[in-house]
Amino acid sequence: MSEMRESRQENFTPAYTKLSSSELKLRSREAFGLLSPCRLCPRQCRKQRLKGERGICQAGPVPEVSSFNLHFGEEPALSGWKGSGTIFFTHCNLRCVFCQNYPISHLGHGNETDAQGIAEMMLELQDDGAHNINLV
Structure with a gap:
């Protein structure tokens, strides 16, 4: 069993390494865009975190x-x-x-x-x- 695990580990390639740098940049911009107004979680508080507003979670920017x-x-x-x-x-x-x-x-x-x-x-x-x- 451990030989099979080691074999899978050796053949494993993290999926993010297959993304182009332009795709990574696009995903980063899209994620950052959810920050203000905040839409990062299902509460959709729409606080302007980049301007110092804080929602239920109290997270900053x-x-x-x-x-x-x-x-x-x-x-x-x-x-x-x-x-x-x-x-x-x-x-x-x-x-x-x-x-x-x-x-x-x-x-x-x-x-x-x-x-x-x-x-x-x-x-x-x-x-x-x-x-x-x-x-x-």
Whole structure:
């Protein structure tokens, strides 16, 4: 079984590496366009985050990351045998009363991180053997 896993790992090519730089730039512009007025989540608060307005999530114009690591606390289908590459963002829009990540998701305990920083986190997790990237 482990030989089959290793074979799949060796033959695996992340899908993003198949995108042209022009396609990546287009997707980046489209995603940034959802920021103001904010339409990033189903709440569609339409706050002008680039002008300092904040909606229910209290997120500003720059993502905030609390931590990132290989995470083994999910179902085996997600964690695999080397872990899920998890990036924990602050300011969740769900506001669940019994949230297990309350200090992170509700109180905003994190550091502002630009797209380059998040990309570097993803690449580090990939280099560490993460089977996927899990944005929490």
